[in-house]
Amino acid sequence: MLTPYDFSIIIGLRLGGERILVSDSFTSTELKKLLGVVPSRIRSNNIHLSWLCENIPHCETTAKGARMFMLLFVGTFLCPDLGSTVNLRYLESLKRVGKIQNYDWGGMAYATLMHFMTQLSRLSLSSLGGAPFVWQVWMYEYFGVGHVTREEATSIFPRFLRWLPQYHFSVTSRRSLEIWHLVINNLTADDMSLDPWVGCEGYVECERALELNGCQALFECGHGRYWYLGDRVSSQVHHVYPPTTIPVPPCPSIPLADFLTDKEIAHALMGFVVP
Numbered sequence: 001m002l003t004p005y006d007f008s009i010i011i012g013l014r015l016g017g018e019r020i021l022v023s024d025s026f027t028s029t030e031l032k033k034l035l036g037v038v039p040s041r042i043r044s045n046n047i048h049l050s051w052l053c054e055n056i057p058h059c060e061t062t063a064k065g066a067r068m069f070m071l072l073f074v075g076t077f078l079c080p081d082l083g084s085t086v087n088l089r090y091l092e093s094l095k096r097v098g099k100i101q102n103y104d105w106g107g108m109a110y111a112t113l114m115h116f117m118t119q120l121s122r123l124s125l126s127s128l129g130g131a132p133f134v135w136q137v138w139m140y141e142y143f144g145v146g147h148v149t150r151e152e153a154t155s156i157f158p159r160f161l162r163w164l165p166q167y168h169f170s171v172t173s174r175r176s177l178e179i180w181h182l183v184i185n186n187l188t189a190d191d192m193s194l195d196p197w198v199g200c201e202g203y204v205e206c207e208r209a210l211e212l213n214g215c216q217a218l219f220e221c222g223h224g225r226y227w228y229l230g231d232r233v234s235s236q237v238h239h240v241y242p243p244t245t246i247p248v249p250p251c252p253s254i255p256l257a258d259f260l261t262d263k264e265i266a267h268a269l270m271g272f273v274v275p
Contacts, residue, residue: 001233002138004110004217008209009197010137012158013106016208019220019269020103023092034091036064046085049075067094078109079222080129087222106209107269111219114226133160141196145183155199194239213237217271218257225257225265231274247274 004015024045031038036059039047052072059065071094075086093103112130119125137160140146150162200206214230214237234243260268 001236002113002134003230003233003236004209004212004228005197005206006138006236007110007113007134008106008206009157009200009203010134010141010159011106011109011131012160012205013109014205014208015104015106015110015212017104017107018102019266020090020105020108021092022087022089024089026088026091031088031091034064034067034095036060039088042088043085045088046081046083047071047088049084049086052086063097066097066100067091070094070100074105074108077131078105079112081222082129104269107219108221111221111226112223114219114228115221115223118226133163137163142193143184143187143191144193157200157203159197159200189241192241194235194241212271215271215273218265218268220265220269225260227257227268230271 007013008015026034028038035055037055039051041048041051049072052068052075056065056068056072059068071086071088071090074090075081075084094100109131113132113134116125116129116132136146140148141159148162150156153162156162212228212230214234215228216230217228219226219228229247230237231245232247234245234247235241257268
């Protein structure tokens with residue numbers, strides 16, 4: 001399982017923070033104020049990423065450029081869709097540029113990867129979206145599957161820098177996942193590194209992710225909400241195999257993530273330790 005700590009160490013993004021605010025009611029006047037220009041084409045509150053690329057160089061202020069960049073970052077990496085667009089609803093969290101860093105953008109990216117993994121496992125998609133290279137790094141660090149260009153850089157952070165810029169990641173297709181599945185079926189406990197992140201301790205960006213590792217926690221993105229059940233990956237959390245604890249039955253509300261109240265969502269996003 002790709003734990004929150006795995007994700008944070010590999011990608012370098014901080015997990016945790018304030019819940020990302022959204023609004024679907026921006027007027028043309030407000031868009032002009034926040035971006036400096038009103039997008040020429042808005043469909044279902046979405047704008048094309050190409051429009052952002054064309055207009056970022058012409059921003060009048062640093063703040064407006066930062067908002068455009070963050071929209072582009074959301075649409076290409078943190079929470080991409082299949083239409084190369086991004087929803088303007090995220091501008092609600094970009095109004096005050098000085099507060100952008102306070103929001104849980106890493107949690108959004110983690111939830112997005114879980115979303116695409118879910119869809120791929122159901123054969124609804126033919127390839128991964130979000131940050132598929134995370135799985136390539138994860139497979140190498142835990143199982144030695146794949147290759148790395150900087151073998152000596154065992155404590156580098158974020159971990160994906162062991163591959164870049166010499167090696168360019170390929171899009172993780174269903175075919176490559178099938179190959180990984182075959183490889184994993186032939187692995188033994190001795191082949192797995194239970195603690196591949198030795199030497200990466202102490203990074204502030206990963207502190208909250210490490211706390212969430214042993215929790216049940218909810219993560220959300222524009223595609224939906226997804227639960228992480230840390231009590232079911234105790235071997236990775238405690239670096240012991242076989243597991244020393246038996247997972248408890250999931251909370252009854254877990255299958256109903258889309259029907260939780262705002263108060264329940266806020267509690268679930270914080271994570272909680274299973275007794």
